[in-house]
Amino acid sequence: MPPLQAALTHDPALHWRTLTTEHFEIHFHDGEETLAHEVAGIAEQTHKRLIHELNWRPAKRTQLILTDRFDFSNGSATPFPRNTMSIIVTPPRSDSAINDYNNWLDTLITHEYTHTLHLDKREGLPVGLQKIFGRMLLLFPNILQPPWFIEGLATYHETDNANHIGRGQSTQFRMLMRMESEYGIKPVKQINQPLESWPMNTVRYLYGVYFYQFIAERYGKEKVQELVEQYSDNLIPFMINSNTRKVLDA
Template sequence: MIRLLIVIISVYASLSGQAKYNHPELEWFTFETEHFNIHYHDGTERSAREAATVAETIFPKITQFYDFVPEDKTDIILKDADDYSNGAAYYYDNKIVIWATPLNFELRGSHRWLQNVITHEYAHIVSLQKSMKMGNRIPGAYIQYMGYEEEKRKDVLYGFPNSLVSYPIPGTVVPPWLAEGIAQYMYDNADWDHWDTHRDMILRDRAINDNLLSFNEMNTFGKKGIGNESTYNSGFALSRYIAYKYGSGIIKDLMVELSNPFQFSINDAFYNVIDIDGEQVYDEFITTLKLRYEKLTNPIDINHIKPNIIIDNGTTNMFPIWAPDSNVFAYLSNKNNDYFGQTDLYVYDLDSSFRKEGLRRRLFCANLASRW
């Protein structure tokens, strides 16, 4: 006899996008502000004090923008023990990790680091907690169907399992483009992050070459080249478009709609908020984008001069340095690699069109994207 078992299992998970390195030599300290617990290690107190000031300054602006205040004080951890820079928001843990060294990223303009990253990550904390379906103690669940073979002996309680169907129920369903887009938007009139010329260059290049990410492609990371950055850019641009056309209050309304336990579609969420589904909003955004860039590039097209391209392999070709008294230059390129920052050193001779490749010896092959 087949027995059916339906089980709802709450899943408690601790997720980390960064590698964890233990530094037992560090001495850690903590102080509290009205809304935050600030944790820092020796050598980072100055950054921690500035971070506390920034966090309290932007707290009322973000919480008022989303009409939401986290249940407990948010922990902010300042780190500066590795040759690394980033920020991370663990919204189920109500925790932010900040690397004190500013992020110098070639695809974005210059911004004040702590003001930018703390506002960005706290916008994640507030917006994503606002969108939670089951609170921050239950990040998700599974409905499971289990079937068993008929018992062969009387002393066997259940037969051997022969079927299992597991259906996940996520506790948060905000797509990546929206999560990152509104975190870059921050709040009305925020100026710690802005639509700089680097971002515009990437989006403009995709628009005029009919290579924009589709609505579905914007929903995922894991891309090669500048694909992941394009998810950020496209999300930022679309979030700005939504705020300017429909009013910035729509952002909060979308988070409220996505917190509905039975809402799992960003398409339907848009329709329930503004009577237009997400695909139509995206199509209108793309039309507006292409018209704008067409007007901006018309003068260039009229006087178009075709350049002499000497190197076109790789997504990343940058930082050329000329050798003294010669037509030889060295540069960095990610040719034959998948990701933007995985570069090798190359030398090119203009006189002979000779390129000496791969001057940096590759020690391992961790620079290729997965093929599945």
């Protein structure tokens, strides 16, 4: 399916190949073989690091679709029907909010693989039900969290303060949050949905990463992962408030 998925959004004349590693199947088109091997190395190193930080190992290889056929920077990840990441390797522009990086591929893969592990993670009853009903969308508890919860966690993990990497430490994000503070912090019901007003969809990354950084600074870094652990066995969606109160004793 991933090579077909890639072919549907690209020039049909492209020839696709697959590079298989221990934990990934990397699908790439003509002219990307060297890049695919570079991505393979970065992806495996990212896997080794993040499986411990997020306490989760996917049961099967993650599908990774690689392309350089677009002139913008982006990526995506989904656990349904199986773990699949798509990455556009084009580096961001100098004025972009995602321009704080040392190696663009490393930052991008860290962000998207955080999504993969987070969204694929489940414990307790959802695990048993998936053995009966398969990988049904509603049996992935974390995929039903608000976008700012999901994007905030990935942005939190992409951030490396010591090396000035990631949006969680960027001067642009600090400027954006100062302006939010000056003009009024948006209520949760507003950031739970796409915004048509400034700062538009950046809000999910901005508010999300500052939320997790606040948790880490006020309650300890271990509470960030505990939020993930506690939510991963929920069958009833959208229990953000009760889950957070339980973890933080608030």
